[in-house]
Amino acid sequence: MTRKASRALTQPMYYVLLSLKQARHGYEIMQYIDDLTDGRVQVGPGTLYSLLARFEEDGYIEMLSDDDNKKIYLITDSGNALLKSEIQRIKYLLEDARKVVGGGKDEF
Numbered sequence: 499m500t501r502k503a504s505r506a507l508t509q510p511m512y513y514v515l516l517s518l519k520q521a522r523h524g525y526e527i528m529q530y531i532d533d534l535t536d537g538r539v540q541v542g543p544g545t546l547y548s549l550l551a552r553f554e555e556d557g558y559i560e561m562l563s564d565d566d567n568k569k570i571y572l573i574t575d576s577g578n579a580l581l582k583s584e585i586q587r588i589k590y591l592l593e594d595a596r597k598v599v600g601g602g603k604d605e606f
Contacts, residue, residue, distance in 0.1 A: 507584045510541045514549050515573055515581045518559055523568040524550070553577065 558577030
């Protein structure tokens with residue numbers, strides 16, 4: 499990302515970081531995202547591995563091991579801060595939408 503969180507995360511970026519709250523390898527990340535979102539969000543291998551490389555370069559994730567040709571990744575403190583910031587941004591979006599649509603908690 500090298501822009502250091504200057505813009506919102508894309509949906510795949512968000513879910514990759516979220517999935518790495520627990521150490522996982524590539525296929526596990528894709529499966530976790532698919533399961534978590536009931537298939538709404540699918541991150542393909544090309545997107546996943548380019549995001550992993552960018553996130554690792556920017557210090558948002560770290561590779562814990564490379565056993566049996568499976569690279570295991572985990573989110574870093576910097577990645578957690580980015581994820582927390584994105585979650586807050588999404589909360590603000592939802593709050594603003596509620597104000598416009600009618601304000602009821604059950605509106606969405």
